[in-house]
Amino acid sequence: MREASVDAEIIVVGGGPAGASTAHALASSGHDVLVLDRARFPRDKVCAEYLSPQASRILALMGALEEIERSGPAHLAGMEVRAPNGRTVRGEFAAVRGFRPFRDRGLAIRRTVLDDILIRRAVAAGARLEEGTRISDVLRSADGKVTGVAGRDASGAARDFRARIVVGADGLRSVVGRRLGLVRAARWPKRIALVAHYRNVAGIGVMGEMHVDRDGYLGMVDVGGGVTNVAVVVPVSGAGRVVEGKAEFLEEWIAARPSIAERFVGAERIDAVRATGPFASAAKKAWAPGAALVGDAADFYDPFTGEGIYAALRGGELLAPFIAESLRPGAPAERALAAYDAARIEQFSGKWKVERLVGMAVAYPAMMNRMAGVLSRRKDMADLLVGVAGDFVPPRAVLNPKFLLTLFFSPVRA
Ligand SMILES: Cc1cc2nc3c(=O)[nH]c(=O)nc-3n(C[C@H](O)[C@H](O)[C@H](O)COP(=O)(O)OP(=O)(O)OC[C@H]3O[C@@H](n4cnc5c(N)ncnc54)[C@H](O)[C@@H]3O)c2cc1C
Structure with a gap:
């Protein structure tokens, strides 16, 4: 439902996986969504192009999985990590300790293909897309609430776009996040x-x-x-x-x-x-009155654990009902957005800890060698860790004293 005074009920800046997922979910439930992207699809994105097995659940929900399969992606059985000392660890996306992935394969697919399919699914659900539109600022009312964004449209003309709520899904160096003072560059790892x-x-x-x-x-x-x-x-x-x-x-x-x-x-x-790069960044808080951040705009994952696309898709799925709630007449909009932030932290904080652990191992070869020494003879532990990276094993399965003590203190053969 669009009002005369706005260009859309909801503006999503950025049509990558996070923007497409958010727009798809909101447009599917009858909201008026306008996606603005500076690029024209199909567009590329620097990425290792691997998707965790659990990403397929959301791709299926978006009605994108069949088209993705028809495009000829690769299917991955798991991950193999070679430590600096040459020791190799293999972890598979198999069911482990009662945890089952949506599929037992991850996908690997060119971003030119994936992102184009996803944004077209959002459009098929009813979202409008304006490509070639570069946003450079957010618009705010006198009381500081975000009322839209400003930028240049496809013709190069300066233009304001007004909405009841703005979603910043504009990736790592999010203009929306920076203009709202929500994003800070992480000090480590750079x-x-x-x-x-x-x-x-x-x-x-x-x-x-x-x-x-x-x-x-x-x-x-x-x-x-x-x-x-x-x-x-x-x-x-x-x-x-x-x-x-x-x-x-x-x-x-x-x-x-x-x-x-x-x-x-x-x-x-x-x-x-x-x-x-450098690409470490995180939002202190992923919302402000009238706006929310999702995907890389909110939190960036180190590419090693390869889950940014899943987090972007899941972030959109998570955010959409909170946006809908914030737009409900008479609803306390800010409370809904704050609840999104809490849900996002609950959803992702375990993964952030695992990511930090893996990031340390990558930075300190002796630590990686030790972990590889243990995991190469404990396939069950390697599968668990790969399952966490693959988003179907909860982080607590590895963030517990038994797993960590075995990983860091059990004897390793030279
Ligand atoms: C080297 C590297 C390897 C990676 N490998 C993997 C991997 O193997 N697997 C994995 O899951 N993740 C990986 N990632 C992370 C993954 O690429 C991101 O997490 C994912 O793309 C996030 O999606 P997004 O929609 O939030 O942002 P993006 O995909 O970056 O999309 C943002 C969109 O916003 C648009 N935009 C940006 N600024 C503006 C603006 N001012 N105005 C209008 N539009 C704008 C852009 O054109 C873009 O379309 C990797 C990242 C890097 C850097």
Whole structure:
């Protein structure tokens, strides 16, 4: 239900997975939603392009899963992590200790394909989409409540867009979050990523791969159609040479590690190397009067645990009923948005702790070697940890004294 004085009941800035999920849920329940994105779909996004098994539940709910399957994605059986000392851990997306994934496979799919399908599902549900529209500010009433956003439309003309509520789903460097003073850059870990696609990388199978070294890590995953996504993530402090050439940096990083380099002997890079970062950031609070943040705009996950897309999709699903409640005539709107924040913290805080734990291991090789030493002979523990990363095992299954004491204090053979 749109009022004459507004452009939409709800404006969603950003049509990535978080914006598409939010818009789909709200439009499906009869709300008038306008999505504004500076890009034109299909658009790309720097990403390792792997989705946890549980993401498929939301993709199915959005009516997107069949089309995704028809597009020829890869299906992942689990993750394989190689520690700096060469020890390898394999964890599978299998049912473990009574926890079952929505499917026993994760998906890996090009973002050009995935995000285009998702935003079209939101449009099919009734959301309107204005592409090529770059937002640069939020509009506020005299009492500070957000009443819309300002930017440039597809013709380049300056324009104000008014709504009863604004959702910032505009990704890592969210304009909405920054203008509202909600987002702060995290002090740690500060990493940058270089991503490219290759053909003919040897030995790529059904497991996503992570190769951790002393100065960063490399992820490799089949994304369908014989293409491998290759991502190198390094601390900002060690990335000075990136400015001299992204492709050179990526290729030298690979060439310096014989066990990885031998797999690239017959490989061909099929697109430009793209860089992004530093990318650690988090919102102090994911709402302000008249606005809420979702997806990367609210919280960014380190790519190692690969769950940003799930968190974006789940965040939209979580946020939508609170937005609807905040719009109900006579309802205390701010209480509904504060309740969203509490629900978001309850939903994700366990994962944030696990992410920090894994982030420490990636930063400290001795810790990663120890964890790999334990997990390589305790497949049940590796499956549990991969299940947490895969979003179907609750974080408490690994954030408990028994699991952590075994991980950090049980003897490890050299
Ligand atoms: C190197 C790297 C690897 C990753 N690998 C994985 C992985 O394997 N698996 C995984 O699940 N996650 C991964 N992630 C995280 C994942 O990419 C994000 O969590 C996910 O894209 C978040 O979705 P989103 O919708 O919040 O934001 P985005 O996907 O970034 O979408 C934001 C949208 O907002 C639009 N926008 C931005 N600013 C404006 C503006 N001012 N005006 C209008 N529109 C705007 C953009 O055009 C974009 O379409 C990775 C991230 C990085 C950096």
